[in-house]
Amino acid sequence: MDKINRRVLTTGLLSGAMSFATAGIAQSPVPAPATQFAGFPDETNTGPVAHTIFQDYTGNYEVRTDNAVVSGLRVTGAIVVHANNVTVQNCIVNGSGQLWCVGVPGELGNKNLKVLNCRLYGVPVKDNHDASHLLDGVYNAIEVGFCEIYGCENGVDGGGSLYMHDNYIHDFADWGEDHDDGLQTYGWDHTGGLRVIHNTIVGIETGGAFSPTHWRGSSSCLALSEGQFDMTIDGNLFFGGSYTLYGPSQHGASPVNVHVTNNRFSRRYYPRCGAYGTHSGFNRNGPGFLWSGNVWHETGAIIPP
Template sequence: MPAPRPAAPAPGPGHAQRGSRVPRRGLLALIAAGAVLAAVLSVLVATRSGAGDSTAGRCPVQALTCSPGQTDPADSASPKGRSAAGAGEGARTAGIERTSPAGHAAPGADPAPGGTASPGGRCATYSACGYPDAHTTGPRLSLTPHRTGAMTVRTDGTVISRWDITGSLDIYANDVTVIDSRITSDNWWGINLRSGYKGLRILHTAITAVPGKGPDNGGVDYAVSNMGTSSIEIGWCDVSVFGDALSMGQGDLHDNYVHDVTPFRNLGGEWQHTNAVISNGGGAGGLTIRHNTLLNPTPVDKGASGSVGLFADTGPVVNVTVQDNWLAGGAYALYAGGTGATGIKVTGNTFSTEYHPGSGGYGPVAAWNAGGSGNVWSDNHMSDGRPVTPGATS
């Protein structure tokens, strides 16, 4: 859980609102509105129940995933409570296309790697292995620009859909959904959930920053920050630039593409540590990191920590599942919680050699507590198939 940051400005006209008033326009208008409402309700029922005709061609825009045989979502009337960000034509925007950064040479000094590997054979790239990339993450639909600045959301149930945001979201509300959107931030965060609130979902969204801009030269920044103790969901998102991209003690992080993490010096001239996913411990636990591509190309001498960093900075790390991810880069690709970590399950992950021969600059894994209650390590491999075996707790 990241340290608290200064509160955002008071709500202004740019803040997200739920719904709008519809003027009376006579009987014909009411009949037409009723027909639209009926159509919307039928779409919502199909979406919530998981029903739908897979032969219909396109699934509705409200659908989070499409049924077999359906193509990308098609536009339909926006239900009450959604922010309708323009009519659009339902065209897919395939995330933010970026090339993979060049690999960095392994550092000369090796402070006793926390993991070892032995020969085998497996898979070359995250895309070839079916892990998330620019084509499977980010917004699926056309977007409408919104220059929000530092925007505060205070209405429970707000849905922000199809917004191309220049700014950031500071959320003091329950059950907020951000879907099919893009955020370009120069704040401490792209999206921040304040303590005491719950139910945040961020889906099919691209979240990025402007390197070197924002507070402290962009230092100590988070694409998504969860300051509370409730779980949040982040799925099918394209995340880049932010130093500590996904920061939380509890949540469901799945099918995301985190890449191009950018090193920077703070105003004091120090390199900031970087992680694709970071947890500082001390939380209620319940963090699941499943089927993500997590890349940290930061050189070790410029602040790299991990692809996944589970650190006991504020208390023990507990109840974390790291399953079926593509991990690459950092000083170690995985910092696994250390002494006192319990309920840590690391299974079926691929440790890539794209930046370093050992996945991380110093090796694949450090701080694994083999004797911790409920800790499980199984079926983890290097990208060439060599099994990864963690060393002693460090």
């Protein structure tokens, strides 16, 4: 999908995350000014670096060599990593109909996969869910950075000590029964070390059963699992979601050192950023909890915990 079409897609609304509530459908808002992402990741500063030379590949590209660096691939299918300490960089992957664009099969556990400077996407077709649905942009990596991810159900699926930074995640796809999140950490309950730093996440569904002019909000920008601890969510720009952030205390957990700092929440799609608000499921009385410097993107006004 070319840059013009991808730019047009980012116009968009939301369904509930942990509670599976659904926000209403809305018409596309007035196009945003070019400065809406100023200082944050967007399509101009994510994805493959300039002048990358690509080799085309169709099917599942399987990596079985430890410490491999996979670069310059343009894949229709998926990159499936079976080896340790692999870096996938400067690649473009159309993962339509796949479980993920780049990932480690779940039974293998986290093998220190890094995904950097990639464009990862699906092309959702309204009347063909099975052939065009993409579950995850990236699955089970230790680092995801400088990537553009769109047209999928979840941007990144992972947890533990994942370092997710400088990504632009937008334009989710949903056929009415999916559960879309910028980051989904289900399966990583009670793990520590997650860092989500300086990303732009636009929690709006514009594909599948939806479109840029008939859109709905995604489930969330971040859906965190119960009891995750020692986490830092810092310096991100968030749009949309039902609740924009679902924290690690949805069911009463009191994890240590949950830090949510210096994030910007936009009212572009909803008056409260998400349909129901900016955040839910954070325990303000948890040991080492920190909520500081979080503001409304348009005004700079402080958002309380």
